[in-house]
Amino acid sequence: MTESAETQQHPVAGNRFVAIWTSVIGKKVVMAVTGAVLILFVIAHMVGNLKIFSGQEEINAYxxxxxxxGWPELGYGQLLWLVRIVLLVCAVLHITAAVQLTRMNWRALPVGYENRKDVETTWGAVTMRWGGLLLAVFIVFHLLHFTGGLVGFQSGQFEHLMVYQNVVAGFSVLPISLFYIVAMGALCLHLDHGIWSMFQTLGWVTVQNTKSIRTFSRLVAIIIFVGFISVPISVLAGWLR
Ligand code: HEM
Structure with a gap:
């Protein structure tokens, strides 16, 4: 469905934000901007995780x-809560926009078109959707695992703020490590296409820089993949214990 057709279906005089949200391009911009915030978090988190290679003291102090x-201006954990809220809002907006854009796409397809096997563009899009779903499942599991210590640990094994010990114990369970590695593969694919899409939506892709932006997206995705999986692999290999 074209942007103008979509806007006509939802006449929203007066409220600019609603007007942006109800248009296809508006949803794409919301996906790009929230995606950018989430990517920045993922990069910061990946770099933070690498502190584990400097030893227990370093990562637990981190x-x-x-x-x-933020102390003394902010109380204990307040900035962290602010970051959590921003991340949650971004994740909800990102997923909601993705689901709605998918539905709009399906509705806009001519009858029978959705069953065609020869439509080249659907491959990347399908990977984005299933990969995105896997990532959503991963994040829920991950929060229950390393933030809450509610799954994947024997009773009394998880200790709040003892990140080094928690990570080593958590990744000593092979199926859990494998799940993390597969999820990081999904994250890598998602970012490879997602970073590229973000640049496209924001109008930064030109004929001259198309190849460089594709390479850049792939490079960032691979660096994030290697950075994250280095931790479970090091635990499984016995380099971190
Ligand atoms: C091998 C990969 C990963 C490892 C080893 C890892 C490790 C951790 C650990 C140890 C914590 C708890 C930190 C603490 O309590 O101080 C944590 C929290 C978190 N991680 Fe990861 N993480 C990984 C991948 C990811 C990915 C890919 C994402 C997002 C896409 C992510 C999102 C989060 C979030 C949102 C939190 C909660 C932060 C909070 O609210 O306290 N993690 N991670």
Whole structure:
């Protein structure tokens, strides 16, 4: 469906934000901007995780620092909560826009078109949707696992703020490590296409820079993949214990 056709279906005089949200391009911009915030978090988190290679003291102190930062202006954990709220809002908007755009796409397809096997563009899009779903499942599991210690640990094994010990114990369980590695593969694919799409939506792709932006997206996705999987692999290999 074209942008103008979509806007006509939802006449929203007066409220600019609603007008942006109800248009196809508006949803794409919301996906691009929230995606950018989420990518920045993922990069910061990946770099933070690498502190585990500097030893227990370093990474456990980092976990305390994340809660104490901003003191005395901010109370214990307040900045962390602010970051959590921003991330949650971005994730909800990102997923909602993705689901709605998918539905709009399906509705806009001529009858029978959705069953065609020869439509070249659907491959990337299908990977984005299933990969995105896997990532959503992963994040829920991950929060229950390393933030809450509610799954994947024997009773009494998980200790709040003892990130090093928690990560080593958590990744000593092979199926859990494998799940993380597969999920990081999905994240890599999602970012490879997602970063590229984000640049396109924001209008930064030109004929001259298309190839460089594709390479850049792939490179960032691979660096994030390698950075994240280095932790479970190091635990499984016995380099971190
Ligand atoms: C091998 C990969 C990963 C490892 C080892 C890892 C490790 C951790 C650990 C140890 C924590 C708890 C930190 C603390 O309590 O101080 C944490 C929290 C978190 N991680 Fe990951 N993580 C990984 C991948 C990811 C990915 C790919 C995402 C997002 C796409 C993610 C999102 C989060 C979030 C949202 C939190 C909660 C932060 C909070 O509210 O305290 N993680 N992670």
């Amino acid at each position: 976990s305390r620092f994340l809660r104490e930062v």
